[in-house]
Amino acid sequence: MTAFRLALRNLRRNKRRTVFTTSGLTIGLIVMIFAYGMLDGMEEQALANTIRFESAHLRAFPAGYLDNEFMRDLDDLIPHAEQLRDSLAAEFEARATVRLHIQGQLISGREEAFVDIIGVDPERDRTVYDVLGSLSQGSSFGGEDGVLVGRKLAKDMGFAVGDRVTLFARSAPGALNSRRLPVLGLIATGNPLIDGHAVFLTLSDARAFALVEHEANEIALLFGGRGRAETVARRVRARGGSFDWQTWREAAAGFLEIVKLRRIVFGFIVALLALIAAVAVSNTMIMAVHERTMEIGALRALGFERSLIGRLFLFEGIAIGVIAGVIAVVLGGLLVTWFNHAGISLAAYEDMDIGIPMSEALYPALRWTNPVAAFVFGVLVTALASWHAARRAQKGEVVRALREGML
Amino acid sequence: MNAEPVVRVHELSKSYNQGRVQAVRGVSLDVSPGAFLALAGPSGSGKTTLLNLIGALDVPDEGEVTVAGGRLAELSEKQRTRLRRQRIGFVFQQFNLVPVLTAAENVSLPLEILPGTTRESRRRAAVEMLQRVGLEGLGDRLPSQLSGGQQQRVAVARALVKNPPLVLADEPTANLDGATGIALIDLMNRMRTDQDVSFVFASHDPRVLDRVDTVVEMVDGCIRQ
Ligand SMILES: Nc1ncnc2c1ncn2[C@@H]1O[C@H](COP(=O)(O)OP(=O)(O)O)[C@@H](O)[C@H]1O
Ligand SMILES: [Mg+2]
Numbered sequence: 001m002t003a004f005r006l007a008l009r010n011l012r013r014n015k016r017r018t019v020f021t022t023s024g025l026t027i028g029l030i031v032m033i034f035a036y037g038m039l040d041g042m043e044e045q046a047l048a049n050t051i052r053f054e055s056a057h058l059r060a061f062p063a064g065y066l067d068n069e070f071m072r073d074l075d076d077l078i079p080h081a082e083q084l085r086d087s088l089a090a091e092f093e094a095r096a097t098v099r100l101h102i103q104g105q106l107i108s109g110r111e112e113a114f115v116d117i118i119g120v121d122p123e124r125d126r127t128v129y130d131v132l133g134s135l136s137q138g139s140s141f142g143g144e145d146g147v148l149v150g151r152k153l154a155k156d157m158g159f160a161v162g163d164r165v166t167l168f169a170r171s172a173p174g175a176l177n178s179r180r181l182p183v184l185g186l187i188a189t190g191n192p193l194i195d196g197h198a199v200f201l202t203l204s205d206a207r208a209f210a211l212v213e214h215e216a217n218e219i220a221l222l223f224g225g226r227g228r229a230e231t232v233a234r235r236v237r238a239r240g241g242s243f244d245w246q247t248w249r250e251a252a253a254g255f256l257e258i259v260k261l262r263r264i265v266f267g268f269i270v271a272l273l274a275l276i277a278a279v280a281v282s283n284t285m286i287m288a289v290h291e292r293t294m295e296i297g298a299l300r301a302l303g304f305e306r307s308l309i310g311r312l313f314l315f316e317g318i319a320i321g322v323i324a325g326v327i328a329v330v331l332g333g334l335l336v337t338w339f340n341h342a343g344i345s346l347a348a349y350e351d352m353d354i355g356i357p358m359s360e361a362l363y364p365a366l367r368w369t370n371p372v373a374a375f376v377f378g379v380l381v382t383a384l385a386s387w388h389a390a391r392r393a394q395k396g397e398v399v400r401a402l403r404e405g406m407l
Numbered sequence: 408m409n410a411e412p413v414v415r416v417h418e419l420s421k422s423y424n425q426g427r428v429q430a431v432r433g434v435s436l437d438v439s440p441g442a443f444l445a446l447a448g449p450s451g452s453g454k455t456t457l458l459n460l461i462g463a464l465d466v467p468d469e470g471e472v473t474v475a476g477g478r479l480a481e482l483s484e485k486q487r488t489r490l491r492r493q494r495i496g497f498v499f500q501q502f503n504l505v506p507v508l509t510a511a512e513n514v515s516l517p518l519e520i521l522p523g524t525t526r527e528s529r530r531r532a533a534v535e536m537l538q539r540v541g542l543e544g545l546g547d548r549l550p551s552q553l554s555g556g557q558q559q560r561v562a563v564a565r566a567l568v569k570n571p572p573l574v575l576a577d578e579p580t581a582n583l584d585g586a587t588g589i590a591l592i593d594l595m596n597r598m599r600t601d602q603d604v605s606f607v608f609a610s611h612d613p614r615v616l617d618r619v620d621t622v623v624e625m626v627d628g629c630i631r632q
Contacts, residue, residue: 002516006507302491302517
């Protein structure tokens with residue numbers, strides 16, 4: 001009690017130094033809270049984006065499909081895809097849709113690009129994916145035949161809604177096929193795979209183009225919750241059969257790896273911040289011990305135990321951590337809450353592929369774990385940093401302390 | 408005056424720097440209850456060293472010190488700390504008040520580390536002590552808001568608040584001007600009679616030496632007979 005009150009009072013002794021050290025630590029902790037909120041938000045949004053536009057919860061592909069990312073022909077397809085779709089949907093209480101992916105080229109004027117031509121079921125696709133609901137210009141399927149194209153792709157190649165483009169691809173029997181179609185609408189999802197590389201047709205148009213009837217190469221399932229994907233995947237994989245299965249988490253593995261990398265990089269930055277904070281606090285406390293040598297001697301003469309003297313300085317240092325922690329939790333929490341509502345616009349980076357699917361604004365995640373971690377971190381750093389000063393304060397001999405103070 | 412002495416010093420020696428500086432050499436001395444005694448002598452004669460040995464702040468190389476019946480040589484460091492906490496008051500040349508505590512808090516500080524005191528009892532004791540040293544109403548001031556003489560009075564109150572049988576004061580008047588120093592010594596003299604406590608000073612200040620009952624002259628670590 002004595003040590004605690006004295007420690008708090010002592011903080012007021014060299015106000016400027018205390019304010020300086022505390023605000024430095026506070027800023028560090030706020031940076032930590034905010035940056036981890038951003039990382040969490042990025043991860044969360046990217047996962048949501050992947051599920052909404054790219055992976056659903058679980059997808060079935062023809063066997064071998066996933067191993068051959070760049071050379072997918074239409075030799076291996078899922079026969080009677082609609083039947084399988086309906087039985088999976090019924091068995092696992094999932095919403096389900098069929099897609100047909102055709103690797104081909106899009107030609108517009110002199111520009112050409114390799115694209116993923118995707119045939120989608122106009123009715124069912126929107127129960128699983130949000131792609132058809134992410135039109136930024138034009139209109140969806142329903143009237144005349146045509147394609148929906150990723151906005152970035154259209155921009156890169158310089159065509160617009162209403163222009164005609166040519167699709168060029170190998171059909172299932174192997175012959176090359178091409179078709180010239182108007183662009184009905186542009187799609188903006190924030191997912192680089194879609195916005196920059198995808199061309200959507202109706203499933204029936206795509207089948208006609210590829211010269212297949214009831215086959216397809218993707219059945220996408222969406223469950224009540226994404227946690228169910230693993231369980232279902234385990235069960236369907238256990239049955240064997242001629243399918244490749246991919247859960248949303250597996251689909252996201254690539255950018256989760258990137259996020260993890262960023263976490264590691266950021267971990268180093270935090271460690272560096274911690275080191276700086278520790279040095280600052282330690283320095284502040286060592287100076288305090290040095291300045292109060294005589295007072296320490298006097299207190300020991302009055303009958304203060306060594307350990308009490310040590311605690312005095314330990315508490316004083318930790319108090320810096322607690323104060324900085326409280327301020328950082330409040331300010332950092334407010335900052336994260338604010339941006340969680342307002343979002344941080346990424347419009348300026350729209351054309352930059354950061355390897356992570358993102359929409360136009362980043363929303364840092366509101367998680368209590370980050371402020372709590374920052375608080376604990378601040379207190380631990382200051383405790384460790386003042387430990388040394390506390391040892392020094394309690395180590396010396398009374399007589400020497402009193403004499404040194406005199407000199 | 409044939410009661411058991413408060414302090415018994417027997418053949419006490421203390422040297423520093425591996426024996427190169429013999430600060431105290433074979434000193435023997437008794438301090439009787441209620442004494443008002445000064446260790447006098449020039450700077451470097453060993454006054455502070457002897458006072459520190461009596462106050463259980465330092466351990467002798469040879470000889471023995473007994474304070475309030477307890478032989479210091481038999482005490483561990485923790486026990487010496489406890490002895491100081493319970494039985495010995497200190498007054499320093501530099502006052503050494505805790506600058507972030509008010510006068511009243513400084514006075515009650517020694518009670519905070521004693522078991523069995525309540526916040527209320529400590530507060531009352533501090534108010535009473537401040538009144539007795541003539542600082543009534545100044546309890547809420549910080550040391551920086553008090554004059555040197557007032558600060559040293561607070562220090563005297565702090566030394567006496569736990570009712571110790573012994574107060575050790577090292578050059579208590581060295582930082583006080585003429586009249587203030589005299590007033591302080593007179594105050595301590597009054598407290599001595601009121602509270603039945605022994606004062607031992609280390610001082611070469613004539614204002615002190617003129618007012619104590621006993622002057623013990625030290626030269627080169629020895630007592631001059
Ligand atoms: N901790 C110490 N280390 C080394 N020398 C010391 C120490 N304390 C005292 N001395 C020396 O011991 C002698 C006596 O000092 P001191 O007891 O302070 O004398 P006084 O109080 O009479 O001035 C001096 O020569 C002083 O330099
Ligand atoms: Mg001295």
